[in-house]
Amino acid sequence: MLEFQNVAIRYEKELLSKLSFALRGGEVSVLLGANGTGKTSLLRAVLGEVHYTGDITLGGTPLQALPAKERATRISLLPQHLPAPALAVREVVALGLAPHVTRPSQKEWQTVDETLDRLSLTRLSGRAVCSLSGGERQKVFLAMLLVQNTPVLLLDEPTTYLDPAHRAQLFKILAAEAKRGKAILAVLHDLSEAVAVADRILLLDRGTLAFDGTPERFVADKVAERTLGMRHYTAKRDKKTAHFFAPEYN
Amino acid sequence: MKQRFKRAALPFGVLALLLLSCLLALRLGSTYLDTPSFLGGLFRRAGFETQSVILYSIRLPRMLAGVFAGAGLALSGSLLQRVSDNALAAPSILGINAGAGFFVILALTLAPRAFALLPVAAFCGALLAALLILGIASRLGLDRTAVVLSGVALSALFSAGISFFSVLDADVLSSYTDFSVGGLRGVTMRELYIPIPIILMCYLLALLLARRLKLFCLGDTLAASLGVSVRRVRLTALMLAAASAAAAVSFAGLLGFVGLLVPHVTRRLVKHSTETELLLSPLCGAILLLLADLAGRLLFAPTEIPVGIFTALLGVPFFLSLLIRRKHDA
Numbered sequence: 001m002l003e004f005q006n007v008a009i010r011y012e013k014e015l016l017s018k019l020s021f022a023l024r025g026g027e028v029s030v031l032l033g034a035n036g037t038g039k040t041s042l043l044r045a046v047l048g049e050v051h052y053t054g055d056i057t058l059g060g061t062p063l064q065a066l067p068a069k070e071r072a073t074r075i076s077l078l079p080q081h082l083p084a085p086a087l088a089v090r091e092v093v094a095l096g097l098a099p100h101v102t103r104p105s106q107k108e109w110q111t112v113d114e115t116l117d118r119l120s121l122t123r124l125s126g127r128a129v130c131s132l133s134g135g136e137r138q139k140v141f142l143a144m145l146l147v148q149n150t151p152v153l154l155l156d157e158p159t160t161y162l163d164p165a166h167r168a169q170l171f172k173i174l175a176a177e178a179k180r181g182k183a184i185l186a187v188l189h190d191l192s193e194a195v196a197v198a199d200r201i202l203l204l205d206r207g208t209l210a211f212d213g214t215p216e217r218f219v220a221d222k223v224a225e226r227t228l229g230m231r232h233y234t235a236k237r238d239k240k241t242a243h244f245f246a247p248e249y250n
Numbered sequence: 251m252k253q254r255f256k257r258a259a260l261p262f263g264v265l266a267l268l269l270l271s272c273l274l275a276l277r278l279g280s281t282y283l284d285t286p287s288f289l290g291g292l293f294r295r296a297g298f299e300t301q302s303v304i305l306y307s308i309r310l311p312r313m314l315a316g317v318f319a320g321a322g323l324a325l326s327g328s329l330l331q332r333v334s335d336n337a338l339a340a341p342s343i344l345g346i347n348a349g350a351g352f353f354v355i356l357a358l359t360l361a362p363r364a365f366a367l368l369p370v371a372a373f374c375g376a377l378l379a380a381l382l383i384l385g386i387a388s389r390l391g392l393d394r395t396a397v398v399l400s401g402v403a404l405s406a407l408f409s410a411g412i413s414f415f416s417v418l419d420a421d422v423l424s425s426y427t428d429f430s431v432g433g434l435r436g437v438t439m440r441e442l443y444i445p446i447p448i449i450l451m452c453y454l455l456a457l458l459l460a461r462r463l464k465l466f467c468l469g470d471t472l473a474a475s476l477g478v479s480v481r482r483v484r485l486t487a488l489m490l491a492a493a494s495a496a497a498a499v500s501f502a503g504l505l506g507f508v509g510l511l512v513p514h515v516t517r518r519l520v521k522h523s524t525e526t527e528l529l530l531s532p533l534c535g536a537i538l539l540l541l542a543d544l545a546g547r548l549l550f551a552p553t554e555i556p557v558g559i560f561t562a563l564l565g566v567p568f569f570l571s572l573l574i575r576r577k578h579d580a
Binding site: 044047048049068069070071072073075076077078079081083085086087092095096098099102141148 | 461464465467468469470471472474475476477478479480
């Protein structure tokens, strides 16, 4: 669906080089990598905010050839740093409709309200976003992204401000969106979470794609140990295995 | 329902207030025009020649100057505050005041008696300064910080130039002071022929941009994700802000505070709707300037206080009360 071919990003020196992979519909892909490996830059390159060489195509069309408004009907991005506008929650969520319609109809407002309900935000709908907590704001902008309703969703550290229960809610929603055929790419730092929720893991290391495969292979190949220096632990309960990763503190 | 009615009625209320201010600006002054003499002068009836001269040669140009200077500066302020998502943004951050001031003082130094040149110098200076700042900011990526910092740096340079020429010649300094205080006295229709269409055009184009500008409150990345060509829209909005403020400064001088104050007042009225803010901010700017000019003309008559002084006198307490109320609301 969204394809990266030989993509390279360079600031003072090369950050990413010859990166090639494609996001597929129906999959939750998780992008991992240490700080500064270029995860955010890669997502911002999709929006044309970061200069890159190589090709990023959407259904075969180079992104640079797509008008911004048309791109916004097909790709949406939840950034890492979220704004705190003085607008009401419902109004901000409705801004997700901006690429599609000039003025939301009754039916579209209904979609907004349903999305607010899906994220348990109805009680906050009249509150100004700037008065909300970090986690609430994160959910508001996730709701906006869902209202934007694009086939490709990019999320940069969407769990940053969320407590464990809300993280679980977020991943449930992402899985449901993937089931509807959407291609999802989420940048995460928590390897345990990544292994639990991803259909596919992509790992950036030293400017290249060091791993691209299933969570099972990620664990079996000891990728976290080799590239990130993390130790792997498992816990079993009710025939289910949970994976945990932690650095060596001493 | 009540809220919706309020929202729909607001533009009409503001428009009615503007028309009332225009009417007051035409009728009040050192000579009061009662209804018969006002209508007689307006329709150039026999026996009302003096009133006709007062209306068409003095008060009408002055009223139009007030309307369009206020509108141009307020529009510029609203665009700048929206596009930089910075509540302190005003035309001065684009170097409008410093650039216009520098070119006016340069013109006064090179051709001390060519007063007719001053509006042209002010307009060119303001626009050139803004273009220079935008050029530098573009090279720095045209993000909001780049625009503000380039503006601050170049404004400081132009201000140094103004100080340099003022030190050289005391006569130049005294002529420059009139321009720098800002005022509508003595503005002629000829001075308005070019600025009015420029301000009107900027106003219409700004309204067309309003929906995209609204998304700037979400930051550049989310605005881009929602389909805004961030750089292109920002550059267009900045150019419109520069042109409308430059046009206003060319005939009204350096009217401080209008571009900063009016967007805040309007936003308070419209509750953060960008479309309505851009629609009403120029009208509110026009009202403020007309009322400030009237106060300047009437309160200490026959001495006239320049409108620039009154906008600050009226504006600062109002602005501070808004800030205090906003703090309480939060």
